[in-house]
Structures are given as structure tokens and as C-alpha cells.
Amino acid sequence: MRPFTYERATSAEAAVKAAAETPNAKFIAGGTNLLDLMKLEIEHPAHLIDVGRLPLAGIEDTPDGGLRIGSMATNSHVAADARVRARYPVLTHAIVAGGSGQLRNKATTGGNLLQRTRCAYFYDTTKPCNKRAPGSGCGALEGLNRNSAIFGASHACIATHPSDMAVALAVLDATVETLSPSGQARSFAVTDLHRLPGETPDVETHLIPGELITAIVLPPAPAPSEEGGGQVYRKVRDRASYAAGLVSVAVVGGKVAFGAVAHKPWRAAQAEAALASGASPAEAIAAELAQASNNGRNGFKISLISRLAPVVIKEARKAGRSA
């Protein structure tokens, strides 16, 4: 870890202003990922702006019946919120499938979205990694890529986004609210937050430098019905707890998203379109998987999704019926 300076932001406006004015500054909230990355010499911020105590931790109802989750709300807090549990159970299930109790107590909603890949080559500074050291190559491409992406990868990077929570937010059509360094507030779909790796896997989101996530807004939950409401999150992992996903599947009615398969939470648009036009779950998932690719060791993810996702879709329908 290298020396850095630190300040505690007094307001969101002050935080983005400091970020704009200080070279190589980073926001820190729970620090559950950033501190590890600093200790391992993967991130080298010169200045940390602590946004963890900003008054952005609330969870409030929106006028249209949705929910606004402050970006500083901890993962534990969100997962345990009675409204989230009742109306967005897929979100609770996704959050508690991630990390450990201790991590979820510290990790925030905004930080969870911006956590970085668990690709082993990203973590090992002796190995090439275009995400960590642009231009150095991709160690995983011909390496031990068991947990690499099968959707939307590039020759420059086959890393995945590790968040469980983000997969649920994607399938729930959540919106991200931000404050830019110029003081402008904006909002956009959570599925537009992360980028695919392309030629610049080091640039992971569409946020502009110094832009701060202030909230996540969930639209009103679909009413429970066979087509609309059943919510299921299933994560497959090597051990029962505290393990990155091999794949995860989130279903809300006819909407489907996958985790641990791409550089971003993967909304399965092809599958959804097929389902909407009356395809069977298996046919719909096959349609999505038609665009999947693999690098050898991660090929099992394609089989895994083709076996699991139809089951999850059926479970969600059943849950919708019984709700």
C-alpha cells in the first residue's frame, strides 16, 4: 500500500467538488473492495474522499410506489428492509448470496455496484491484465479462465462483474441517480452503468470521472402473477457461502438476468424477447446462449445456464402463482 491523503466529505456536493479538484482521487465508503486493492498494489489512489457518512443511507418510498435506496445504505440494511423483502425479494436474496455478514455490514449500495472483478489475473500484479495495466495483455484469455465471461467479452478482457446485488437491480429495471462534478444530477438505467470491456477494460462504467452515485431507484414492483411477479435469485458457487458465483440467475416474471457471466450484470434480452413471444423457458435460454462464447475452462457456464435458467424461470412462475 502506498501513502495517500484522506478527507471526510461533508456533503455530496463537496465530495464531487473535491474529486474534480484532486488528481487521482477516489471515493471510499465501506472500503471492502478498495482497501484490499490498495493493499495488493492494484489501486493507487493518492487521495481518498470518504463518502461513507454522507446522509445518503436512507431507504424511502417514491410517490409512484417504488423505492429509493440511498447509495450509502449498507448491503445488510437493504437486504433486511421490510419493504425490500416484501416487494423485491429477488434483491434481498441476491444481496445475502454475496460476501459474508461482515462484508455486507460494511459494503454500501453504491460501492457494491462499483466493486471490481475477482479475476485472478487482475489480482496478481505479476501477471498481464489490461484492466489493471492497460496494454499488458490478458492473462486469463489462455490461462485459468474457469470463472471468466461468456457474454460480451473481448480479446482484451474476459473478466466478469462479481456483484450479486447488481444482477437483481438489473432484472428489476432499477435506475441509478448520480451527482456529477459540475453539480449536475442525472439518472439512467442500472444496465447502462457498466460497460462491456471492448478495448478499454480499465474503464468499467459510464460514470464520468468524479461522478458520485447518490441513489438507486426501484420502480414499483410488478404485481405477483404468473407472468409478472414471481421473483427468484439463484446463485451457483463452489461452496455454500462466501464464494464468488460461478453463474447466477435472477428472474422477475418474464425478465431474466445473469450474474458472473459478463463484464456487467447481464440482462438476457434475447431470452426475454423469446419468452414474450411464447417460447418455452428452455428455448428462450437457448436463444440467449446462442451469442455466448467460451475460452475453454469457462465453457461449463454455458451448460450450467442452459440447465439452471429454465428451472429458475419455472420457479419464478410458480412463485408468482402462489403469491
Added chain:
Amino acid sequence: MSSVADWEAASNPVKENRAGNIGKAVDRYEGPLKVTGTAPYAFEVELPPSASGPPLYGVMVSAAIASGRIAAIETAQAEASPGVRLVWTHLNVPEQGPRPERYDFFTPSPRPALQSDRVYFFGQQVAVVVADTFENANAAAAMVKVTYEADAPMADFHAVRDQGVQPPGEQDTEIGDFAAAFAAAPVTIDDVWRTPLQNHCQMEPCATTAWWDGDKLTVNTSVQMVRFAQNSLAETLMIPSKSVRLLTRYIGGGFGGKGSFYEDLVLASLAARELGQPVKVAFSRQQMMHGTVHRPATEQRVRLGATPDGKLTAMSIMTVTHCDSRGNFTEHASNFARSLYAAPNRLTGHRLVRMDLPVASAMRAPGEASGTLSLEVAMDELAEKLGIDPMELRILNEPETDPETGKPFSIRQLVRCMREGAQIFGWDRRTPKIGAVKNGRWTIGLGMAAAIRGNMLLPAKCSFTVDAEGVITVKQGMTDIGTGTYTVLAQIAAETLGVPLGDVRVEIGDSELPPAPGSGGQFGAATAGSAALDAGMNLRKAIAEIAVADPASPLYGGPSQDITFQDGVIAIANRSERLADLIRRNRPEGLVAEGEIRPAADARNWSQHTYGAHFVEVAVDTVTGEVRTRRMLGVFAAGRILNWKTARSQLTGGMIWGVGSALTEGNAVDPRHGSLINQDLAGYLVPVQADIGELDAIMLDEVDDKANPMGIKGVGELGISGAGAAVANAIYNACGVRVRDYPITPDKLLAALEAKGL
């Protein structure tokens, strides 16, 4: 030298167990310190006033290649970094004793650090930075720039396994004519199993705090073998052994990985001398993975031949394994099979390949833990082919004497372990029909396997002191790596001297105390405990002699051999007094007695092992390939048990490691780089609480009088032996596929299911 017959004949307080301390579920002696965070581990020890100044912190720099040489190493920037006191590389590290041609476990020899420009494995330490704070040392360590001339590493075990040669000094053992018997056998199994590199993953990474007082070095470190480390460190530093005091009072796990020691100990000692100030050096978790030792991968070919009624006629397990380019460690995965089942024709042996990989060494039941993962699954496969219950197949092949040497068993209760376990577990509910039991998305399967692990006794000494308060202090250069050594030594002392457990103090982990080999090879309790018993017996004699010679004692003039020791009171018939009173009058400064144990001259006339049987219930999600253990039961026969609680804890811990070896554990080697890709506990998966359902270990009443004067044996490595095989067999019973490439992860299970059209 004593003989086994002496041990069998002689009674002693541990055997008599009048106060009932032996076998009891006694809480850990040091438990309150550990759970309150007040047990000082090596990196945290408080420095004495004699230590000159506050501690400095050393951070090591590790090689980024697996084979080659350091072409250049730039340290100027690190040296100029804030707080830095020194930077050492192979170019300027102080002279140390030369590395021997070969290391072995029990012969002390120098372990010099930063010796040359050669890099022998990825993660080898190539520099150390010492600074005033950990943070400054860490920051400066990142500024050391190393340029390498790298060779292509030989790091793909499965590509080079055919180059394996007979390990030095070893031979295959063949009884009868294996090839002919196997060829003629009506029913056969011939399969290959693979086990991966595994890492110890001790909770406490290796760490040292060192300081000098004149010519005398004191080190607090984390090692399993006190004297070995003390002597080897002295040879490394080229100073007399008596100039080194090595302390290792609390150890956060060893598992074989702290059998030796590493650069933290050497560099902290050297830097503290150079800088005239205490120095602390610790390994990071990532450095632990590469820079210490690991269990090497194996490939094991198992061949079994049997008659249709289930009698083994031919049995072979041949293991290929690897070690580092300068090593000679062999993972003896085939050895346990030499004593397990009867079969008139048998062949076992090993082949070893030297590779550009980190250093291979002992880990959690070296040999058994790997080998049972093949043979004990092969037996399950054979049982299925024969249509015989897997447990009954094992019982059918139970030998009367050691099947290889013909020696009698000291005691062997494997069948009883299986029978009792089967009853408690409900083995009769198992159906050989695959996937017969469903529970939601889970398919349930049951599996079992046998466990066997050898038993050893090594020489050791111990001293007992009784003070004027009647308090007994046990002193021994022994270690407690989380196993319960403190506690069992206290129990032996309490029982031997007839004092309450609360009146016993235990001092271990100090090279200035009477030597014991330490913890490893599940020889710790028997070795250290037998020496303690002898010290206790000698202290009883000394006390008795003083009592009958003391006119002020009610025992004066009595027959000293008749003295009893109970509740802190010594008595002859109805004449008695408190032990404390006698000592206060006669030896107010305390009375010391020494004791020792040596292996019996004829101990090797018996085939001596610990045994067990594992029963496991797993749930398999046949859609995803996920496996969860739901129930595990181990029944073990391991001689007299000193402490039900700590022994059970060791056994259940071993069983959990068995789950890890079956389902999750393994270091993935990237052969291009000769390095392990999963370098932390988020990538190297050991079982977590949620992976383990119901879990129990039961120990049979047993005494092995041929093992040592107490009739006890070790349990530290027995629990893992066979546990993973039972998991694999249960998976097969659930879903009908075998994955012979451990660990059995969802991707592999899925591929096997799909290959069968499932």
C-alpha cells in the same frame, strides 16, 4: 532401552485414572486467552524492557518468476523511501550458513535467506525492506524493482508426470505376483485419480518478532518444532544454539506447514542484529501460498482384482507426485495401502518429478489424505461391480496380520469402527440404487470409507515442578498448534500428582525448556505426554522420599512406595498431609523432577495404526452440480483418549478438511507462469460453516499398550484420512457419476453428468 512389554506390564496413574482427569472433556487450558484475543501470537508479543527500542517492521519482496535469475535489482528508491532502515537482497544480505544438499524433517540445518540470483520457484523471497512502520516498509517494498532473466518453467505436472523417477532411497514393494493376479482376476478396477496442489491455509500466517540482548537472540515465531527451529536458526546465523531462545507459545494452526520455518525468522533475526532494534517480519496471505510449502499434486493409479465373492486377490496403488526443483519430499499416497486390506498379491510405490514449483512438504496427514481419495473410492467401485455392500466388502478383506509385513497388529478395531458407525449413522438405509432419495432440488446419497493413519513415538523430555503452594508446573519445549497440548499435559500432571486441574500450570513453546520434538505426524500427544508422565512419576518418587524422611511429616518413616496422591494430599493409609505443606517445609523454593520417553526397542515388531470409519450423507443438485454435505459421522479407534473434547475437535476438524479435499480445495497452477492462481482465502476455498451440516466424531474405548506407557495414540491426522473418499462415494450414490479429478467442483460434476446424458 525400554521394551513394549515394560509398557504393557507397568501400571501408572494415567492408566489407573483414579481422579478421572484422563479422557474427560476438559476445556482448553488457553481457551479464555484465545477467545478474548489476549493470547499473544508471534507478531503481537510485548517486547521486554531489555529489547532496545520500538520494533521495526520488515516486508519481503517475492519473486515474480518461477525459474531463472535476477538480472538486476534496484533498491535505491526503496532505500530513500520514508522510514526505511535497510533493504537487503542477495547482493548485500549478511553471510549465513550454507544450504545443505537435502533437507529432512528431523535434522537441523541452515535455512539461509536471499542466497543468490537464482530463482527456483515463484514467490521465493528475493528482498526484504525494514522500516520504522509496517506501512512504510510495505510502501518501500513495492519500490524494489527486480528485473529477471526468466526460463520457461517446468510447471505442468500432468505434462511431465511420465518423467517421474523412484524417490531417493525408496523401492516399490511387491508381495506375490501382482501383475499375474490382476490379469487373472475375474473382477477388476483400474482407474486413475488426481489430487491437486493444496495449501495449509493456517489462520495465522508465519511471523516473527526478534530482538538481541548482546549476543543472545530471542525470537517469537510460529513453528511446530521448537528445537528443530532453534538449532536450524542457529546454524543459519552461524551462532551457537544456546545463543538462540526461540519462543512459540501460541500458534494459529500448523497442519504441517510450520514443521520447518521460513525467511521471516531468518530475516527478522539478521535485521534485528544489524539494526540493534527489535524487528518483526510476517508473511502476507499471498506470500503464504507460494513462499512456504504446500501439498503436491498426485496422480494415482489404483488396480484391484477380486473374486466374485469379494476377496481381493490383487491390489496396487502407484502414485506419481512432484516436488520443487531442489527438493526430495514425496507425498507417500500409496503407503497406507500397505496395511489396510488383505490381498495376497500387492504392488505399491511412488514416482517423483522435480518441477519449477514452490516447495512441497508435509500437510495434514501427508500420504493418507491423498491416497485414501483413490483407494477408498476404488473399493466403492469394486463393491458396486460385485454387488456387495461397500462396508461388507471392506470387512471381507480385513487382514489378520499386517498384509505386507506379516507383523501382528498392536490392536486393530477397524471393523468395530465400521459396524458401530453403520448402526449409529443408519447405513442400512442406504440403497445401492442411484438417486433413490430426493429432497426438493437435492438428490441424497450416502457413502462411507475406512480411515487409517500410522502412529509414532519419538524421544522427548519434560520437567515437573511442585511449588510451596502445591502447584505443579509442567515445562516442555513442546508446541500447541491448536490441538490441545496445553490441556492434555495439564490433565496428565493433575492425574499423576493427584492435584486439581486448577493447580497445574503448563509452560511450553520455549527452547529453554526440556526438548520435545513438537507437533506433527500425530505424534505430539503421545510423545510429549509420555515424557510428562515420566516426569510426573519421578516427581512422585522425589516427593515420597522427602515425605518419609521428614520427621515433621505424618508420613515420616512410612513405606514410600505406598504413598498415594489425591486432591492435593499425600497419604500412607490414614496418615496424610497436604502436598503444599510438605513442600513448604522442605523445598520452599520448589522441587523439580525430570522425565523422558524413548521409543521402545521392539516397537517395530507390531504393525501400529489408528483406524476409523467415515459415513457421509450428501445432497447433490443434479441441475447445477452443486454438492453439500448434510451429515457426517466418524467413528475412530485411536488408543486411550486423553481429552474427549480436544480429541473430538481434532477429528471433526480433520473430517472438515476431508470435505475440503473432496469438494473445494486446490491451488490451480498456471503452467505458463509456474504460479498458483488462487492466492488468498477468497480464491482457495476451504469449507465454511454453511458447507458442513451435522457433524460428529465418536471414539471407541481402546487402549494400545504397545504404543507408549499411556496406551494413547494420535488423532491429529486420522480424521482427514478417508473423509473425502466418503464424500465422493456419497456423491456417486446420489447421482451415479464419479469425478476422479479432485476437487469435485460443479463444473466437473456437470461435465460427468452430461457425459452420461444426465
